[in-house]
Amino acid sequence: MTMTEDKKPGGPDLTRGVSLREFKDGKLLGHVGEEDVLLVHAAGDVFAIEPECSHWHGPLAEGLVVGDTIRCPWHHACFSLRTGEATRAPAINTLAVWEVTRDQDRIMVQRKRDMPKPSASHRTAPTPERFVIVGGGGAGFAAAEMLRREGFAGSITMLSSDGAMPTDRPNLSKDYLAGNAPEEYLPLRPEDYYGDASIDLRLNTNVSAIDPKTRSVTLGNGDKLPFDRLLLATGAEPVKLQIPGADQPHVHTLRSVADSRAIIKAAGSAKRVLVIGASFIGLEVAASLRARKLEVHVVAPEERPMQKVLGPEMGDFIRKVHEENGVSFHLKDTVEKIDGTRATLKSGAVIEADLVVVGIGVKPRLALAEHAGLAADRGVSVSEYLETSVAGIFAAGDIARWPDPHSRQTIRVEHWVVAERQGQTAARNMMGKRERFDAVPFFWSQHFDVVINYLGHADSYDHIEIDGSISKRDCMLRYIKAGRVLAVASINRDLDNLKAELEMERARG
Known part of the structure; x- marks a missing residue:
C-alpha cells in the first residue's frame, strides 16, 4: 500500500533524473508516475525500492541501511535492496524494486523490475519430502512460507488447533481491539494463498501425540500422519485465573482471533472493564478498551506496571500515560473472587465490572514435546539450529529455549518477531541448511500514542x-x-x- 487515493506522490520525478547531491543520509524519496519510490545509495550502488515496509507500512526512508539491505524503523523488518525480498520478519511480503540507470551524474528510474521467482538452487543437501508443522501461529506460518519461498517442493502439512487462519497476533490486543484496524488486516496471508502454495492448512485440528520412532503424529481423531521433518510450534496459552467466579462468561483471556472478537462484542454493551494484570498484554487491552470509551480499572500485585522488564522509571511513566488517558490502577492488590459483576480485592475494595479481561501471563504448550520424550527445561530445549534432542524434529516460537549469544544464556521468550524469525530459520534448517539462530530478540508495545521498542533480553x-x-x-x-x-x-x-x-x-x- 504505497499510495492512497487522496495522497499525491512527493519529491522529485525520478524519470527526469536526480543527482547524488540531492540525497540526504544516502536516501532520496521521489516518485515514478503515481508511485512513491525510495532511492538508496549503498554498497557502492544506487537502488530504488518501494518506500513503505510491507508489514505495517513503516517509513523505510527513516530506517537503517546495512550493506545492501534496509531495516524498518518500526518493527525491525529487513529488505534486500537488490530484490525487495523481506529477508527478516515481521515483514513477509516482497517490496517492488525499480531499475536504476545512470547517465554521468544523473540517476534515473523508469521501469519496475519483475518479481523474482523462488529458487531452490542454494540447497545444501537433498531434502526429504514430507514436512509437518504443528501450530498455526507466527512461527508455524513463517516456516511454511519460507519453505516455499526457498523452493521446497515436497508436501507441507500445517496443523492448527485454532479456528482462524494464521493471524497478525499483535493486532489482536492493539489496533484491532481498539477499533482502528478492520478484521481483513488480521490474516497473515489470504485464504487462497495456502491452496496456491500447496500448503495443507488444517484448522481446528488437534494433535494428540508425536512418535519420534515411527516418525508420525497422531491427530485427535486417531489418524496418523507420517513426517520426514517436524516443526513443533505449539505456542503458548493464557494462564487461567484460579479464583472463585473466574469461569463466568464475562471473564475473558486474549490469545486468539475468537478471544479478541468476544471481547469486542462484550465491549459493545459493557460500561466498566476490569483488567487483571499489568502485563504488556493487560495494559495494551486497557489502552484499546479506553479507545472504545469504556471505563477501565487495572488490578495487579506489582508496585509499578512492567517494572521487572522495563525498570521503575519507565514503569512510572507508563502508569502516568494510562492515568492521563483515564485508566484507574489498583496496584499492590489482587482479585480474590468475582461474584457476578462484583470483583472483591484482597484489600477489601470492590469493583463492579460487566467485562473482565485476565492478562496474567502465558505458559508454553509443552505437553506434546514432553510426552514424545524431547529434552525440556522450562521450554523445549533446542540447539543453535533450533533442532530438538531428536534429529529431524525442530521447535520454534514460544516453546523453544535456545542458546542466545547476546545474553550468553539459554533463553525462552514470548515475542512475536522472535517466533516468526525462528520459524524462518527452522525452515531453512529443515531443508538441510545449517543456519544458527542468532537474531537479537525484539518486541514493541503500544500504549495510546506511546510505542516502546525493546531489544535484547x-x-x-x-x-x-x-x-x-x-x-x-x-x-x-x-x-x-x-x-x-x-x-x-x-x-x-x-x-x-x-x-x-x-x-x-x-x-x-
Whole structure:
C-alpha cells in the first residue's frame, strides 16, 4: 500500500533524473508516475525500492541501511535492496524494486523490475519430502512460507488447533481491539494463498501425540500422519485465573482471533472493564478498551506496571500515560473472587465490572514435546539450529529455549518477531541448511500514542542508563549487567534502536 487515493506522490520525478547531491543520509524519496519510490545509495550502488515496509507500512526512508539491505524503523523488518525480498520478519511480503540507470551524474528510474521467482538452487543437501508443522501461529506460518519461498517442493502439512487462519497476533490486543484496524488486516496471508502454495492448512485440528520412532503424529481423531521433518510450534496459552467466579462468561483471556472478537462484542454493551494484570498484554487491552470509551480499572500485585522488564522509571511513566488517558490502577492488590459483576480485592475494595479481561501471563504448550520424550527445561530445549534432542524434529516460537549469544544464556521468550524469525530459520534448517539462530530478540508495545521498542533480553540487570527524557517521550534506556548492555528500550528513538540492534549483532558471542 504505497499510495492512497487522496495522497499525491512527493519529491522529485525520478524519470527526469536526480543527482547524488540531492540525497540526504544516502536516501532520496521521489516518485515514478503515481508511485512513491525510495532511492538508496549503498554498497557502492544506487537502488530504488518501494518506500513503505510491507508489514505495517513503516517509513523505510527513516530506517537503517546495512550493506545492501534496509531495516524498518518500526518493527525491525529487513529488505534486500537488490530484490525487495523481506529477508527478516515481521515483514513477509516482497517490496517492488525499480531499475536504476545512470547517465554521468544523473540517476534515473523508469521501469519496475519483475518479481523474482523462488529458487531452490542454494540447497545444501537433498531434502526429504514430507514436512509437518504443528501450530498455526507466527512461527508455524513463517516456516511454511519460507519453505516455499526457498523452493521446497515436497508436501507441507500445517496443523492448527485454532479456528482462524494464521493471524497478525499483535493486532489482536492493539489496533484491532481498539477499533482502528478492520478484521481483513488480521490474516497473515489470504485464504487462497495456502491452496496456491500447496500448503495443507488444517484448522481446528488437534494433535494428540508425536512418535519420534515411527516418525508420525497422531491427530485427535486417531489418524496418523507420517513426517520426514517436524516443526513443533505449539505456542503458548493464557494462564487461567484460579479464583472463585473466574469461569463466568464475562471473564475473558486474549490469545486468539475468537478471544479478541468476544471481547469486542462484550465491549459493545459493557460500561466498566476490569483488567487483571499489568502485563504488556493487560495494559495494551486497557489502552484499546479506553479507545472504545469504556471505563477501565487495572488490578495487579506489582508496585509499578512492567517494572521487572522495563525498570521503575519507565514503569512510572507508563502508569502516568494510562492515568492521563483515564485508566484507574489498583496496584499492590489482587482479585480474590468475582461474584457476578462484583470483583472483591484482597484489600477489601470492590469493583463492579460487566467485562473482565485476565492478562496474567502465558505458559508454553509443552505437553506434546514432553510426552514424545524431547529434552525440556522450562521450554523445549533446542540447539543453535533450533533442532530438538531428536534429529529431524525442530521447535520454534514460544516453546523453544535456545542458546542466545547476546545474553550468553539459554533463553525462552514470548515475542512475536522472535517466533516468526525462528520459524524462518527452522525452515531453512529443515531443508538441510545449517543456519544458527542468532537474531537479537525484539518486541514493541503500544500504549495510546506511546510505542516502546525493546531489544535484547535481560532477566536481571545491575543498573539502567537513561539517555534523553522518558517524560518527554524521547529516550533510550540501556539495561546493563557486568558492564555489558543486555537490552535497550526506547521511545521515539527508532533509528537509535536499529543501530543498537546492529551493535549487538556485531558484538555477539
